[in-house]
Amino acid sequence: MIDLEHVSKSYEEGDTVVFSDFSMHVEKGEFAVVTGKSGIGKSTLINMILLDEKPDAGKIYVNGRDIGRIPQKEIPFYRRKIGVILQDFRLIGEQTVRENIAMAMLVAGAPANDSKIHHVAKLLGIVDLLKKYPREISGGQMQKVALARAIINDPLILIGDEPTANLDPGFSRSLRELFEIIHDQGTTLLVATHDPIIEGSRGCRIISLEPQVVGS
Ligand SMILES: Nc1ncnc2c1ncn2[C@@H]1O[C@H](COP(=O)(O)OP(=O)(O)O)[C@@H](O)[C@H]1O
Ligand SMILES: [Mg+2]
Numbered sequence: 628m629i630d631l632e633h634v635s636k637s638y639e640e641g642d643t644v645v646f647s648d649f650s651m652h653v654e655k656g657e658f659a660v661v662t663g664k665s666g667i668g669k670s671t672l673i674n675m676i677l678l679d680e681k682p683d684a685g686k687i688y689v690n691g692r693d694i695g696r697i698p699q700k701e702i703p704f705y706r707r708k709i710g711v712i713l714q715d716f717r718l719i720g721e722q723t724v725r726e727n728i729a730m731a732m733l734v735a736g737a738p739a740n741d742s743k744i745h746h747v748a749k750l751l752g753i754v755d756l757l758k759k760y761p762r763e764i765s766g767g768q769m770q771k772v773a774l775a776r777a778i779i780n781d782p783l784i785l786i787g788d789e790p791t792a793n794l795d796p797g798f799s800r801s802l803r804e805l806f807e808i809i810h811d812q813g814t815t816l817l818v819a820t821h822d823p824i825i826e827g828s829r830g831c832r833i834i835s836l837e838p839q840v841v842g843s
Pocket of ligand 2 (some may be wrong): 671788
């Protein structure tokens with residue numbers, strides 16, 4: 628589902644080598660947890676998959692497609708097939724939880740589907756929050772709403788970049804359970820984290836990023 632083939636990536640004209648001839652494969656339906664110390668390249672990896680960064684060399688395939696060949700005008704459509712959950716989960720303050728989730732469907736060009744929203748809300752345990760506004764719910768609950776938004780359009784892949792940073796361990800445990808549930812439903816997950824609770828997820832495979840050895 629996600630294949631990196633001999634990817635190299637540097638910043639600042641080659642001074643910061645993040646990846647050098649790096650390959651990695653994630654199967655359809657797999658729950659991959661990408662770990663490694665801060666600054667190792669977890670976000671860079673995710674940004675390349677989202678086409679926010681380009682590798683200097685090598686290829687990235689998502690669902691069999693060489694994403695480096697996606698025409699500029701198709702990039703928004705490509706990104707909509709990927710659910711993303713970041714540390715910064717901005718909800719629209721003037722909209723209820725239900726409207727925040729519905730917005731993700733509208734943006735993807737689908738009509739808001741109430742039974743779908745209810746199904747996902749039930750899966751994540753947030754049915755009681757649907758009529759509330761973001762200011763009326765906790766940080767952990769907001770993260771669940773962000774997760775609902777990320778999966779509402781049945782993404783090919785759910786990607787997370789440090790989704791539990793700045794949240795308490797109780798929340799990490801609850802997010803881990805939700806990732807496990809989403810994984811059980813057959814979704815492919817790729818989550819970058821250095822949170823040991825997420826690293827302990829049932830059924831996940833750890834991909835540990837190591838400093839790149841660069842030949843001279
Ligand atoms: N846009 C950028 N410009 C220059 N250097 C960057 C940029 N993004 C990341 N880096 C550098 O690349 C390395 C990997 O960063 P990052 O992918 O954010 O790591 P992680 O997410 O694992 O903490 C770090 O040395 C970081 O400083
Ligand atoms: Mg990062």
